[in-house]
Amino acid sequence: MLEVAQLSKVYGPDPAARPAVADLTFDVAAREFVCILGSSGCGKTTMLRCLAGLEPVTSGHVRLRDEVVSGPPREMAFVFQDYSRSLYPWMTVERNVAFPLRYKGVPKQEARAATQEALEAVGLGGRGRSYPWQLSGGMQQRVAIARALAYRPQILLMDEPFASVDAQTRAGLEDLLLDVWQRYEITVLFVTHDIDEAVYLADRVLVLRAPAHVALTVEVDLPRPRNQLTTKGHPDFGRLRSELLAALSPAGTPQ
Amino acid sequence: MTRTAIGTAAGGRTRPAAGGGTRRWGRALRLLALQLVVPVVLLAGIWWWTGQAGSFYFPPASEVARYFADLWLFERVGGDVLPSLGRMFAGYAIAVVVGMVLGTALGLSRLLRTAADPVVQFLRALPPPALIPFALLLFGAGDWSKVFIIALGTVWPILLNTIDGVRGVESQLLDAARSFQIPAGARLTRIVLPAATPRIFAGMRTSLSIAIILMVVSEMVASDNGIGYFVLESQRSFAIPEMWTGIVLLGVLGFVLNWLFVVMEARVLFWHRGLKGNSDA
Numbered sequence: 299m300l301e302v303a304q305l306s307k308v309y310g311p312d313p314a315a316r317p318a319v320a321d322l323t324f325d326v327a328a329r330e331f332v333c334i335l336g337s338s339g340c341g342k343t344t345m346l347r348c349l350a351g352l353e354p355v356t357s358g359h360v361r362l363r364d365e366v367v368s369g370p371p372r373e374m375a376f377v378f379q380d381y382s383r384s385l386y387p388w389m390t391v392e393r394n395v396a397f398p399l400r401y402k403g404v405p406k407q408e409a410r411a412a413t414q415e416a417l418e419a420v421g422l423g424g425r426g427r428s429y430p431w432q433l434s435g436g437m438q439q440r441v442a443i444a445r446a447l448a449y450r451p452q453i454l455l456m457d458e459p460f461a462s463v464d465a466q467t468r469a470g471l472e473d474l475l476l477d478v479w480q481r482y483e484i485t486v487l488f489v490t491h492d493i494d495e496a497v498y499l500a501d502r503v504l505v506l507r508a509p510a511h512v513a514l515t516v517e518v519d520l521p522r523p524r525n526q527l528t529t530k531g532h533p534d535f536g537r538l539r540s541e542l543l544a545a546l547s548p549a550g551t552p553q
Numbered sequence: 554m555t556r557t558a559i560g561t562a563a564g565g566r567t568r569p570a571a572g573g574g575t576r577r578w579g580r581a582l583r584l585l586a587l588q589l590v591v592p593v594v595l596l597a598g599i600w601w602w603t604g605q606a607g608s609f610y611f612p613p614a615s616e617v618a619r620y621f622a623d624l625w626l627f628e629r630v631g632g633d634v635l636p637s638l639g640r641m642f643a644g645y646a647i648a649v650v651v652g653m654v655l656g657t658a659l660g661l662s663r664l665l666r667t668a669a670d671p672v673v674q675f676l677r678a679l680p681p682p683a684l685i686p687f688a689l690l691l692f693g694a695g696d697w698s699k700v701f702i703i704a705l706g707t708v709w710p711i712l713l714n715t716i717d718g719v720r721g722v723e724s725q726l727l728d729a730a731r732s733f734q735i736p737a738g739a740r741l742t743r744i745v746l747p748a749a750t751p752r753i754f755a756g757m758r759t760s761l762s763i764a765i766i767l768m769v770v771s772e773m774v775a776s777d778n779g780i781g782y783f784v785l786e787s788q789r790s791f792a793i794p795e796m797w798t799g800i801v802l803l804g805v806l807g808f809v810l811n812w813l814f815v816v817m818e819a820r821v822l823f824w825h826r827g828l829k830g831n832s833d834a
Contacts, residue, residue: 350732376732383725388747388824397743398733431828449733 299485300326300349300453304358307341307348307510317356318344320509326453326487331479333500334489337546341510342489346457349487350376362453372402375446379458381438385430385445391417392426395445402449409448416448417441419478436467440474447478453485460495469526472499476524493546497538498529505545514545612794621798629783634802637779640696641768644703648760652708653753656715657746666716673712681706681767685774699771699779706767707760714756718749751825754818761814765807780806 307319318341326332336342347353349360351370360367362374370376378384385394392413399409417423420440422433430438439459446454456475460468472495479486490496496503497518505514518538520529529535600614625634659666659673681702692698722745730740772781784799819826 347728352728352731370732370734372734374732376729378725378729380725383723384729386726386744386747387828388750398730398735401733401735401739429824429827431824445733 299328299330299363300487301361302349302358303361305345305348305355305360306357307344307353308356309344313356317509319348319355320511322358322506322511324504324512324515326485328452329483329485331476331486331488331499331501333496333503334487334506335491335493335496335503335542335546336489336506336508336510337491340506340508342491342506343457345506345510346376346455346487346489350374350455352376373452375449375451375454377439377442377446377454377456377459379461381435381442381459381462382430384442385438387429387431389429390426391422391428391430391433391441394430394441395426395448398445398449412448412450413444416444419447419481420444420474434467436463436471439463439471443471443475443478447482450482451484453487454479456486456488458490459488461490461492468495473524473526475499476522480523493539493542494530497535497542498524498526503538503542505542514542516541516545610793612797617794617797617801620794621801624795624798625802633778633780633783634806636696637768637772637781638806640699640771640779641703641764643696644700644767645707645760645764647700647704648707648711648764649757651704652711652756652760653715656712656753657719657741657749659712660716660719660749661741661745673709677709677713682770685771688771689775694775694777699768699776702771703764703767707764710756710759710763711753712756714752714759715749718752719745721752722748751822754822758811758814758818761810762807765803765810769803 302322302324305319305322306317308315308317322345324332334342334345344353348355349367351360351367351374362371365371386397389397395416396409396413399412404412414423414426417426420443422437422440422444425433425437430441433441442459460471463471475486475488476499478484486499488496488499497520500518503516503518504512505516507513516538520532520534520538596614603611603617604613604615659669684705685698685702688698688701692701726744726748727740730744735743768779769781769784772779773785776782780799780803784796784803787793787796787799
């Protein structure tokens with residue numbers, strides 16, 4: 299599905315400058331849920347922006363279904379960390395979700411149905427007429443997820459999407475995401491700095507170290523469907539958690 | 554003793570919740586009354602003082618009021634008020650369109666901005682009335698010279714605020730749009746411009762008061778109608794009460810126009826208020 303090969307990114311014209319991403323290589327299979335785990339400042343966001351075609355790469359390449367990514371691909375949707383800066387405050391929730399569909403050439407009737415369906419999938423079926431700023435942070439991020447789902451992507455890129463909501467809301471959003479991931483049969487690449495979140499969600503966790511490269515790959519074979527209580531109480535959960543914590547610990551942590 | 558105190562405090566806290574609606578209304582009415590007190594007292598004071606002063610320069614307010622009714626309700630509306638307002642709105646409308654279009658272009662392109670900056674800074678610093686003689690040469694003494702002066706004076710706040718507004722759009726709002734493959738034209742009209750409207754409106758509001766000033770000033774030089782012309786002519790023929798009616802009318806017009814603008818702004822930018830109200834809370 300997604301193939302990242304020897305990807306490097308250096309900001310600015312100086313080729314000797316410290317790269318943000320260096321020789322990053324990994325694959326994501328179709329319908330896989332992959333978490334990218336890294337401490338802050340390790341180049342996660344830059345990497346994701348390169349994958350999304352929002353940032354030109356310095357060398358190497360990103361391929362999505364065998365096509366080199368040179369600009370934002372149609373099969374991809376992006377969910378940003380800061381929902382308040384990615385939803386449009388002058389549009390209702392409904393309009394926010396439907397907005398990209400218009401330019402994708404989706405007929406009006408179909409767009410309306412897809413919007414309603416996506417909003418219902420995230421539990422906001424009745425809030426279409428509200429404005430984003432009338433909703434709580436968790437609800438706003440659900441709107442952002444609905445917008446991504448209605449776009450019918452094959453792959454969803456998520457940049458620490460739950461980092462700015464409280465723990466309770468966060469657990470709910472994680473379960474919601476797993477649910478729609480199954481229901482919409484999509485591939486998810488999820489960036490986080492939270493070990494528990496990565497283990498709870500992923501099929502596979504990639505540990506990133508600065509400048510962004512894969513330092514460790516951990517397969518997560520915890521049973522699905524996952525559950526906040528039983529999965530996090532599973533003996534393997536603790537083992538994976540420790541393994542990842544060790545990988546992220548001082549020796550591996552930049553700065 | 555302590556228990557009583559706590560009980561009272563708790564009682565005090567529950568009461569506003571129960572009668573909150575009535576209380577809020579009562580408070581709003583009191584504030585409104587307070588706002589009205591000062592103008593009413595001031596007006597009464599002027600009425601009394603001008604009535605007994607016998608001053609040539611400050612004729613009795615009752616006389617001014619009588620003249621006002623005679624002149625402006627509605628005899629001179631067609632001859633002076635409408636031409637004034639027409640020129641003002643024409644100049645203002647030109648400024649809004651030109652300011653927004655140029656401001657968007659300059660806001661988007663760093664190259665254009667750098668190139669245009671010295672010229673913009675110079676023209677902006679030029680007091681528009683200084684160009685009245687030139688405007689008269691160019692357009693003659695008719696409406697267009699005045700429209701030109703008003704447009705020239707009011708375009709800068711709109712232009713500069715549009716530039717700032719367009720430049721200040723959150724980059725992530727645009728990244729989100731790009732990631733959804735929203736074409737550049739739609740990114741401009743559906744995201745950049747709406748996001749810049751709060752700033753653009755701030756500029757338009759400043760420009761509106763400048764427009765009124767320039768409307769009056771432009772009518773005081775080489776004009777044969779308009780409220781500004783009327784005020785100057787009245788003064789020249791020592792028709793002091795008439796002169797005062799013109800001044801009062803200008804004040805009222807300025808007040809009403811600003812109020813209309815605020816109402817429109819609140820409607821267009823309701824989302825901005827909601828957003829700000831949210832982050833304040």
